[in-house]
Amino acid sequence: MSATARTRRLSTALAVTTALVLGATACSGTTKDDANKEDAKSAAAGKADPNAATKKGLTVAFLPKQVNNPYFTTSDNGGKKALAELGSTYKEVGTSSGTDTSGQVSYVNTLTQQQVDGIAVSAQDPGALCTALKQAMKNGVSVVTYDSDTKADCRNVFVSQASAEDLGRTQVQQIARQIGGKGEIAILSAAQTATNQNTWIDYMKDELKKPAYKDIKLVTTAYGDDDAQKSFQQTQGLLQEHPKLKGIISPTTVGIKAAAQYLSGSKYKGKVKLTGLGTPNDMRAYVKNGTVEAFELWDPAKLGALAAHTAVALESGQISGKEGETFKAGDLGEFTVGKDGVVSLGKPTVFDKKNIDQFTF
Amino acid sequence: MPENLKADSLRSVVRWDTAVGALLIVLLLCSFSFVDNFGNALNVSFLIGNTLPIALIALPMTMLVVSGEVDLSVGSTAGLSGAVMGALWNEGMAIETIIPVCLVLGLVCGLVNGLLVTRLGLPSLAVTIGTMAAYRGIAQIVLGSDSVTDFPSSYLDFGAGHIGDTFVPYAFLPFLVLLGIAVVVLHATRVGRSLFAIGASEEAARFSGVRVKRLKLSMFVTTGLLAALTGVFWALHYASARYDNATGLELSVIAAVLLGGIDFDGGKGTLGGAIAGVFLLGTLQNVMSLLNVSAQSQIVVTGVLLVISVLAPRVGRRIAQARARRKTAAAPPPVPAAP
Numbered sequence: 135m136s137a138t139a140r141t142r143r144l145s146t147a148l149a150v151t152t153a154l155v156l157g158a159t160a161c162s163g164t165t166k167d168d169a170n171k172e173d174a175k176s177a178a179a180g181k182a183d184p185n186a187a188t189k190k191g192l193t194v195a196f197l198p199k200q201v202n203n204p205y206f207t208t209s210d211n212g213g214k215k216a217l218a219e220l221g222s223t224y225k226e227v228g229t230s231s232g233t234d235t236s237g238q239v240s241y242v243n244t245l246t247q248q249q250v251d252g253i254a255v256s257a258q259d260p261g262a263l264c265t266a267l268k269q270a271m272k273n274g275v276s277v278v279t280y281d282s283d284t285k286a287d288c289r290n291v292f293v294s295q296a297s298a299e300d301l302g303r304t305q306v307q308q309i310a311r312q313i314g315g316k317g318e319i320a321i322l323s324a325a326q327t328a329t330n331q332n333t334w335i336d337y338m339k340d341e342l343k344k345p346a347y348k349d350i351k352l353v354t355t356a357y358g359d360d361d362a363q364k365s366f367q368q369t370q371g372l373l374q375e376h377p378k379l380k381g382i383i384s385p386t387t388v389g390i391k392a393a394a395q396y397l398s399g400s401k402y403k404g405k406v407k408l409t410g411l412g413t414p415n416d417m418r419a420y421v422k423n424g425t426v427e428a429f430e431l432w433d434p435a436k437l438g439a440l441a442a443h444t445a446v447a448l449e450s451g452q453i454s455g456k457e458g459e460t461f462k463a464g465d466l467g468e469f470t471v472g473k474d475g476v477v478s479l480g481k482p483t484v485f486d487k488k489n490i491d492q493f494t495f
Numbered sequence: 496m497p498e499n500l501k502a503d504s505l506r507s508v509v510r511w512d513t514a515v516g517a518l519l520i521v522l523l524l525c526s527f528s529f530v531d532n533f534g535n536a537l538n539v540s541f542l543i544g545n546t547l548p549i550a551l552i553a554l555p556m557t558m559l560v561v562s563g564e565v566d567l568s569v570g571s572t573a574g575l576s577g578a579v580m581g582a583l584w585n586e587g588m589a590i591e592t593i594i595p596v597c598l599v600l601g602l603v604c605g606l607v608n609g610l611l612v613t614r615l616g617l618p619s620l621a622v623t624i625g626t627m628a629a630y631r632g633i634a635q636i637v638l639g640s641d642s643v644t645d646f647p648s649s650y651l652d653f654g655a656g657h658i659g660d661t662f663v664p665y666a667f668l669p670f671l672v673l674l675g676i677a678v679v680v681l682h683a684t685r686v687g688r689s690l691f692a693i694g695a696s697e698e699a700a701r702f703s704g705v706r707v708k709r710l711k712l713s714m715f716v717t718t719g720l721l722a723a724l725t726g727v728f729w730a731l732h733y734a735s736a737r738y739d740n741a742t743g744l745e746l747s748v749i750a751a752v753l754l755g756g757i758d759f760d761g762g763k764g765t766l767g768g769a770i771a772g773v774f775l776l777g778t779l780q781n782v783m784s785l786l787n788v789s790a791q792s793q794i795v796v797t798g799v800l801l802v803i804s805v806l807a808p809r810v811g812r813r814i815a816q817a818r819a820r821r822k823t824a825a826a827p828p829p830v831p832a833a834p
Contacts, residue, residue: 163589164647230790235642236733236740237790243541244784247532261644262735265655273537 182454184461189450190221192251194442197241199256199282200232204415205434206256208495209281212438213254219464220446225250235262242266246273252445254438255289256281264288276448280441281434286474290448290455293441294478295432298330301385302337304430304482305410306347309381312407312427316349317380320372322393322410324360324386334385353379358389365392373402384410390429394420414485414493421490428486434495437479440466444477511756511808512768519775526782533785539662544655544732546777547666548573548741550770551725552748553755554677555718557769559619560752561681562690563697563761564612564711567623569722570744571630572604574737576726578634581643581736590647597723604630605719609712619715627745634738643736654731666728673721678766686710694761750797751776754804776800 196213198206206228214224227245229237235258243266245253253270257263257279267277267288280293309319321338323331335355342352353376358365365388373379384390390410394417397403404424412429420426443463444453453459455475462468469477485493526533552569559566576597583593604626611622657664681687692700693707701707725744730736755772757764776797783793 163591164650165589166584166587166645168647225787227787233640233737233739235735235737236729239733239735240545240784243545247535247538247541247785249532259642259644259735262642262733264644265651265734269537269655 182456182459183451184453184459186451188220188446188452192220192222192446192449194222194224194252194254194445194449195245195248195250196224196226196228196438196441197238197245197253197255198226198228199238199258201226201228201230203232204495205413206281208493209256209434209438209441212435213442214438215435216439216442216464217446220442222251222442222446224442233258235259239263239266242270246270246275249273250275251449252276252278254278254280254293254441254445255284257284258282260284276445278441278445278448280437283476289475291444291453291471291475291477293437293444294476295434295437296480296482297478298333299337300478300481301411301430302334303341304484305334305383305385306338306341308409308428308430308484309383309407310347310350312409313350313380315347318351318353318376318378319381319383320353320376320379321355322365322368322372322382322384322386322389323355323357324389326357328360328386331385338383338385358384358386358392360386360388362388362392362395365389366396369393369396373400373406379406381407381409384408384412386410387412387416387431391416391420394425398423398425411482412485413495414490415495417485418490421485421487428484430482430484432479433483433493436466436483439464440469440477440479444469511811512765512771515755515768515775515804516771519771519778522775522778522782526778530782530785533782536657536660536662538781538785540657540664542777542781543662543667544657544664545781546774547664547670548725548729548732548744549747549751549777550773551670551673551721551728552718552744553752553769553773554673554766555714555721556748556752557755557757557764557766558677558681558687558690559714559718560749560757560759561694561761561764562711562714563694564619564714565623565749565759566605566608566619566715566718566722567745567749568604568608568626568630569718569725569748570741570746571627571634572601572719572722573726573729573741573744574739575604575630575634575637576601576723577730577736577740578638578738580727580730581641582637584643584646584736585641590650594727597727598720601719601721601723601726602716603719604723605716606712608719609715612715613708613712631738631742638736638738640738643730644734646731646734646736650731651734654728655734666732674766674770681766690714691762694758694763696762747776748773750801754800756804756808758808759805772804 194217196210198210200206210226217224227241238258239262242253242263246269253275255263260283263284267284271277277289278291278293279289281295283292321335323335342350356368356372358368369392372382382393384393390408390412393408397406397408398420408426409429411431413431417426417429440463443466447453447461452461453471455471457471457473459471460468471477532538556566579600580593580597583596584590608623608626611617612619653665681690689700689705689710692705693710697707726741729740751773752769753759754775755768757769779796780793783796
């Protein structure tokens with residue numbers, strides 16, 4: 135008896151709460167659209183003096199997406215070397231998981247606390263680090279993002295691995311050279327919704343419109359969803375459907391490796407050309423056994439070095455992150471800050487039989 | 496004799512609590528004097544902000560453990576609450592509506608745990624291991640691998656900011672209110688006394704008129720509610736709503752509560768001890784980060800502390816019992832019973 139009464143009371147309470155909540159929905163509140171409008175303000179920047187002396191004895195901390203990841207280890211070691219040459223101190227901290235955003239926030243906070251002079255961070259998420267990074271900048275820390283950016287007002291400069299345009303166009307130039315300028319080609323991408331992949335593919339299509347490529351025909355784009363097995367099957371499918379296929383571009387490290395794996399075990403080995411974006415460690419065997427002639431990626435060590443130089447240049451007052459400012463980055467040469475405070479590393483590095491053994495990542 | 500033992504164990508609990516509190520004060524004093532950059536307002540606000548999620552859940556968790564139960568699904572409930580928050584925000588719903596929805600959701604999660612434990616009589620450890628996986632799974636279905644970060648800045652500032660130039664995070668004030676309520680409920684009301692009674696002996700509590708099931712159910716519901724609140728705070732504090740938010744939070748909470756002298760068998764402990772335990776672990780973590788101790792080593796230190804905190808009171812009790820037994824053995828033997 136009392137049990138039913140209690141249940142009834144409980145359900146009444148729940149019903150009332152639900153009604154209240156639904157009522158609140160009807161009233162207006164802060165929604166996503168409001169918040170977007172609110173974010174329209176832009177970042178302020180100080181004055182820069184390109185001739186200011188380069189400061190020594192600074193501490194620059196690298197916060198990669200994930201520590202002990204070979205790609206970031208190579209990149210951060212590039213930063214370490216550059217900082218040693220500049221007479222400054224390097225340190226690296228970070229989470230062991232590539233998706234531990236709250237861990238990354240904590241690390242930014244700790245670095246702010248330790249009063250480092252600069253932070254070079256590869257953001258796991260474009261928005262999650264914002265509050266912490268703004269707090270760091272407010273406390274006088276120069277913030278550089280590398281490899282993976284945050285929103286533009288949450289850092290001073292983004293050091294970009296290569297422009298999307300360069301990456302797209304050079305991959306077409308590569309495949310055109312390898313197939314001798316004529317024949318059918320296909321693209322093996324990651325997910326159909328992957329923004330960076332689609333941007334590159336758009337530039338590839340634009341490059342193909344040039345008269346130099348009039349004999350090359352892009353027959354299809356396949357999607358392997360960055361899954362090794364699926365990419366492998368998609369490669370198989372491409373070759374069966376298009377027997378005259380001469381070349382494949384795979385602008386994803388998972389896709390190019392799976393495609394190389396399929397080609398190296400098939401009768402198409404060496405006949406159908408394959409290029410795209412891959413890492414030397416993944417592709418070394420296929421380059422050596424003749425499946426792949428050349429592929430490309432940016433050099434992560436140079437990326438790290440440029441991030442280090444940028445942080446020091448910011449801290450020395452040579453740049454402030456405004457468009458058009460220039461600074462020298464040691465052996466890497468002179469760089470110009472582009473739109474939205476982006477510094478681009480430049481054209482991607484091409485890896486082939488001759489140079490692949492110089493890279494370990 | 497039972498009176499004697501009770502007084503004994505009571506004293507050992509008090510001693511452990513005080514020890515943890517004193518240790519916290521010593522650690523704070525040492526850090527203020529010897530660790531660079533520890534003492535400034537910004538760092539102390541970071542310390543409190545990072546520890547708040549654990550402290551929030553520690554309030555109902557202490558009560559649950561005192562009554563002899565445990566809830567391992569709190570981290571998943573927090574994650575689910577964050578995931579739903581992100582998904583609804585993407586749908587364009589107002590944040591003022593989303594937060595109550597998340598809290599109601601937490602209530603329901605707690606209700607499910609509570610009903611499974613009290614109605615089906617299943618052990619809470621097993622039930623909440625199950626729901627821990629289930630709630631996390633639902634969170635992943637709701638939000639996928641997306642992360643939502645564009646919440647309104649006034650809310651993000653509340654989650655991550657602190658009052659002016661002081662060390663007090665905004666979110667600390669509501670926590671203090673909740674702490675006050677929890678202390679009064681556990682240590683100065685009939686509900687609190689009943690929880691201790693249930694933890695000491697459920698059977699005895701039932702026979703003396705405590706409505707064991709109802710009380711436990713309401714404790715599970717409260718825990719779910721506060722776990723959801725923590726999920727909302729977590730998403731705002733770290734400006735990131737993801738399905739894997741607050742993974743492993745339950746272990747930090749239980750570690751801190753045990754360190755604070757709450758007996759895992761139930762019936763013993765104080766909220767003051769639990770909160771001292773929470774902030775002891777939080778401060779240690781902060782100091783270790785400032786001293787560049789690697790994350791892996793930090794985990795080892797936490798683990799060792801946990802083992803010590805579970806072991807020490809037990810060893811103390813053993814020694815006390817052995818001493819009492821020796822005392823009884825030395826006393827003249829009782830009058831033999833008639834054959």
